[in-house]
Amino acid sequence: MKLTITPQVLAWFKEEINLGENQGIRFFGKVYGKTQVHEGFSVGMSVDSPENPLFSETINGILFFIEENDEWFFKGYDLTVDYNEQLKEPAFIFKEI
Template identity: 70%
Template sequence: MKLTITPKALNWFKSEIEVADGQGIRFFGKVYGSTQVHEGFSVGMSVDTPENILAETTEDGLLFFADEADEWFFKGYDLVVDYDEKLDEPKYEFNEA
């Protein structure tokens, strides 16, 4: 799994989310909603301390990651995190790995 954060998404995270030293922004599968490849599940995010990292990227000093516990959700896909200007929130795109 490859994790990509667009510059617009990075700006949103930096202005909206406070992350303490040693923590990062974790993406995970959560019940309810849907994605372009999952029915009944959507992407959740939280500020968390990384432990068993499945995928990670650091952008402008900010860590973004997915945990091995969520491999079932991301298996076979790369995740692109972008910014939705109309909703003023992140949007997620799954691409086949």
């Protein structure tokens, strides 16, 4: 799995999210909603500290991660996190690998 954070959404995270020491942005699968590859589930995100990261990457001082227990949601896909100008929020794009 590969996680891509676009420069536009990185700027949004820097402006909108306050992180404490050892905290980052966690992405996870949550019930309700849909993605282009999941029906009934959408991408959640939270400010959290990693416990058992499946994937983690620090970009410009911000830690982004996915926990091992969320592998079921991301398995077989690369995830790009972009910025939706119309909604003024992150957009999640899955690509099958």
